[in-house]
């Protein structure tokens with residue numbers, strides 16, 4: 262059932278959580294939000310000023326104590342924030358203590374003893390959404406922002422958080438609402454047909470919206486890569502220098518390199534940043550028919566990784582021709598985006614290299630020397646360019662990166678297509694209005710205008726506690 266959620270209002274309970282990662286650190290923060298936040302803070306904080314009497318957006322030095330005693334837990338700085346200008350639009354207190362999970366849990370426990378409830382994952386952000394400070398797409402961008410590992414990913418997440426996607430979606434919604442309103446007036450006068458010029462106008466508007474949706478959908482594959490990372494799998498026959506290439510790409514000696522073919526048995530993975538594209542690199546066991554049980558298992562895993570790859574780096578030894586195993590490997594990777602990497606270019610003769618270059622003239626290929634780290638930047642550039650093609654510097658280019666959003670836009674587009682068809686086939690206006698409503702609601706789901714409780718639960722359960 263669809264439901265319009267109301268704000269949490271001040272009847273809701275007060276929630277508390279540790280908002281910084283657990284472990285040892287310089288500082289840690291316990292956050293308390295809700296109607297009783299200041300009262301709870303009064304009970305566990307001793308300082309010059311009582312939190313409930315402190316002006317908004319002020320910071321106070323003092324100590325957190327065990328409830329109803331003067332037993333000190335830690336020296337802290339306490340920030341008081343009055344609504345509406347707070348993260349949740351509720352009374353909010355942040356206690357900044359020393360960054361030990363032991364201390365933080367003790368403070369959290371005192372907040373609980375004083376009347377707070379432990380927050381669920383993402384509950385602060387959920388409240389920010391329910392209280393209308395941000396829409397649902399922006400709430401999701403908070404999680405995206407925290408996970409961003411490169412400048413480019415951060416840029417996309419920030420544009421979502423600032424509401425650039427929402428702005429676009431709202432403009433589609435406003436257009437649709439206007440068309441629907443006009444149709445509904447017509448529905449009230451069933452004896453009159455839609456004027457041809459009105460019909461023309463509606464068809465044109467629907468095409469515009471559909472065009473806008475298509476433009477957004479086109480950005481999804483690359484947006485997803487920026488959000489979740491590009492899986493780049495290094496494959497090739499044994500000993501061609503796959504692990505050497507992994508190390509060169511990471512600029513560290515991550516994988517074992519030896520002259521013995523079959524050195525790498527398991528899949529090794531590591532994160533990297535290729536010119537702003539977040540990458541997860543996988544080094545795999547050399548590809549060949551092997552009777553050795555361990556090696557055979559390794560090769561099985563290589564095949565599994567190939568199946569999940571966004572991009573494959575096929576490493577070939579520039580000093581030799583392709584053998585039977587490599588021809589088999591070529592077949593396996595054919596349908597995947599791949600770049601051929603001619604390694605050991607220092608050992609290759611002019612003749613062997615030019616033969617290989619002829620062989621690969623229709624593919625994207627790069628010549629490198631992994632051990633001397635030559636040609637690596639060029640390869641990184643090529644992979645980044647293959648992965649992300651949209652104009653990185655084009656401002657205002659909104660990118661779609663969330664599967665839920667893509668799914669909703671596809672449904673919206675379907676509604677629009679049906680409405681257009683009904684309109685051309687002169688079906689009753691009620692039908693057209695129904696399809697337009699489907700299109701409208703689907704867009705509304707993205708920003709949270711129309712959303713089920715299940716969807717909300719699913720979105721916020723993916724958040725960390727304290728956010």
Ligand SMILES: Nc1nc2c(ncn2[C@@H]2O[C@H](COP(=O)(O)OP(=O)(O)OP(=O)(O)O)[C@@H](O)[C@H]2O)c(=O)[nH]1
Pocket residue numbers: 497498499500501502503504505506517518519520521522523524525526545546547548604605606607608629630631632633
């Ligand atoms: N001359 C030269 N030797 C290289 C180059 N790259 C790698 N090697 C050497 O080739 C041998 C194999 O390198 P690895 O990186 O272990 O090769 P691999 O493809 O990971 O091998 P497996 O894990 O056994 O499949 C090592 O002795 C490397 O030093 C290169 O560009 N030039």
Ligand SMILES: [Mg+2]
Pocket residue numbers: 503504505516517524525544545547
């Ligand atoms: Mg290896």
